[in-house]
Amino acid sequence: MALLLGCIADDFTGATDLAGMLVRAGMRTVQMIGVPQTPLPGDVDAVVIALKSRTIPAQEAIEESLAALTWLQNAGCRQFYFKYCSTFDSTDAGNIGPVTDALMRALNTDFTIACPAFPENKRTIFKAYLFVGDVLLNESGMRDHPLTPMTDANLVRVLQRQTSRKVGLISHDVIAGGSGAINGHIAALKRDGVEIAIVDAVSNQDLMIIGEALADMPLVTAGSGIALGLPQNFRKAGLLKTGEAADALQVPQGLRAIVSGSCSVATNAQVAHFIEAGRPAFSIDPLRLAAGEDVVGTALAWATPLLQEGPPLIYATAKPESVKAAQAKLGVERAGTIVEEALASIARGLVERGVRQFLVAGGETSGAVVKALGVTGLHIGPQIDPGVPWTTTLGEKPLALALKSGNFGSVDFFTKAWSLLP
Numbered sequence: 154m155a156l157l158l159g160c161i162a163d164d165f166t167g168a169t170d171l172a173g174m175l176v177r178a179g180m181r182t183v184q185m186i187g188v189p190q191t192p193l194p195g196d197v198d199a200v201v202i203a204l205k206s207r208t209i210p211a212q213e214a215i216e217e218s219l220a221a222l223t224w225l226q227n228a229g230c231r232q233f234y235f236k237y238c239s240t241f242d243s244t245d246a247g248n249i250g251p252v253t254d255a256l257m258r259a260l261n262t263d264f265t266i267a268c269p270a271f272p273e274n275k276r277t278i279f280k281a282y283l284f285v286g287d288v289l290l291n292e293s294g295m296r297d298h299p300l301t302p303m304t305d306a307n308l309v310r311v312l313q314r315q316t317s318r319k320v321g322l323i324s325h326d327v328i329a330g331g332s333g334a335i336n337g338h339i340a341a342l343k344r345d346g347v348e349i350a351i352v353d354a355v356s357n358q359d360l361m362i363i364g365e366a367l368a369d370m371p372l373v374t375a376g377s378g379i380a381l382g383l384p385q386n387f388r389k390a391g392l393l394k395t396g397e398a399a400d401a402l403q404v405p406q407g408l409r410a411i412v413s414g415s416c417s418v419a420t421n422a423q424v425a426h427f428i429e430a431g432r433p434a435f436s437i438d439p440l441r442l443a444a445g446e447d448v449v450g451t452a453l454a455w456a457t458p459l460l461q462e463g464p465p466l467i468y469a470t471a472k473p474e475s476v477k478a479a480q481a482k483l484g485v486e487r488a489g490t491i492v493e494e495a496l497a498s499i500a501r502g503l504v505e506r507g508v509r510q511f512l513v514a515g516g517e518t519s520g521a522v523v524k525a526l527g528v529t530g531l532h533i534g535p536q537i538d539p540g541v542p543w544t545t546t547l548g549e550k551p552l553a554l555a556l557k558s559g560n561f562g563s564v565d566f567f568t569k570a571w572s573l574l575p
């Protein structure tokens with residue numbers, strides 16, 4: 154069957170999150186790293202192009218997103234999806250508004266939605282206000298994000314500051330009326346000159362209703378949650394096979410390892426849990442890297458004899474105080490880069506030592522590791538936790554990879570993830 158859904162994601166782990174959601178809902182999905190330079194594998198229903206465009210200058214994000222769109226159009230996709238973070242990570246300068254504007258122009262469409270809701274990961278939207286768990290977005294940890302601090306939870310206001318198009322709202326009372334009511338409301342919003350509507354959603358049931366209403370919308374912009382409700386439309390139209398396991402993976406056998414560069418609250422708890430369980434863990438100190446010590450060599454020498462016994466963890470994950478201390482000495486960018494480079498070299502060294510099954514924690518860290526390993530794309534398999542599936546790399550010597558967004562996954566993620574592999 155032909156490609157149905159073409160997606161553009163603004164970061165790597167976010168792309169995997171979306172691809173996992175599509176697979177769960179029955180679409181065979183492949184994730185490509187950047188605009189594909191190699192042909193896609195056969196038998197896929199959806200493709201997600203993973204960019205790293207969340208925090209780059211808006212004009213560059215537009216150019217990269219348009220290049221991805223052109224590729225997806227040429228590949229024959231029928232509907233397009235722009236995926237951003239479930240916490241709507243952006244600034245008044247972009248990039249959600251400017252990229253949405255550019256994609257709408259390119260697709261010659263005058264209406265789309267914006268909905269970062271992901272109820273299973275406690276991102277819900279009510280009356281345009283985004284909640285993270287039990288608190289408003291601007292009261293959550295996102296308030297202090299170094300690159301995209303989120304200080305306003307009202308998404309109509311947030312998005313309106315990023316676009317000259319009029320932003321409106323499809324509120325929860327409309328969703329409760331079903332997909333017909335949503336489409337009636339969209340017609341009314343359009344008459345009022347609204348071109349982008351924030352959509353409330355607090356449950357998976359809401360996502361399914363909203364998904365049904367989006368069957369004919371050329372462009373959808375959202376977090377990964379909305380993807381749960383789109384495959385049903387293709388199935389109803391007879392375009393998507395039913396009854397086939399979309400998450401079937403041929404998993405390569407080999408040694409296992411975990412690399413973590415995420416300093417998010419959830420990852421800190423996962424690292425602590427792994428260590429408390431008596432599992433082997435090696436900490437990477439950015440200051441020793443900066444001093445020129447051979448930390449990579451030491452970490453690999455430490456890990457090599459342990460690999461036969463189960464996955465060792467090599468981590469730079471640290472609490473905010475020590476991250477801030479390293480950043481104060483080295484600068485934010487340098488601290489991040491040297492850690493990413495070290496973890497990427499360690500991942501390469503581990504593959505040379507026979508590791509074929511990897512967990513990687515952190516979006517930027519995943520980007521660095523995937524690049525260092527020369528990965529061009531990923532087949533998407535079963536979900537470990539909401540937003541994190543197992544994947545296998547495309548190509549001749551495949552690896553099994555799980556790319557975990559910083560704040561995703563249960564506290565025992567590093568130990569339980571392996572039980573899903575054969």
Ligand SMILES: Nc1ncnc2c1ncn2[C@@H]1O[C@H](COP(=O)(O)OP(=O)(O)OP(=O)(O)O)[C@@H](O)[C@H]1O
Binds near residue numbers: 415420439492514
């Ligand atoms: N101990 C440390 N001190 C300073 N910086 C660190 C330290 N450990 C990791 N870093 C850097 O912090 C950044 C963490 O970003 P990353 O995207 O990998 O994780 P995250 O923000 O938790 O994940 P996500 O983007 O999926 O939410 C990386 O650039 C990493 O190199």
Ligand SMILES: O=C(O)[C@@H](O)C(=O)CO
Binds near residue numbers: 170171238376377559
């Ligand atoms: O939507 C999310 O929260 C994630 O997929 C993500 O994009 C984290 O960077």
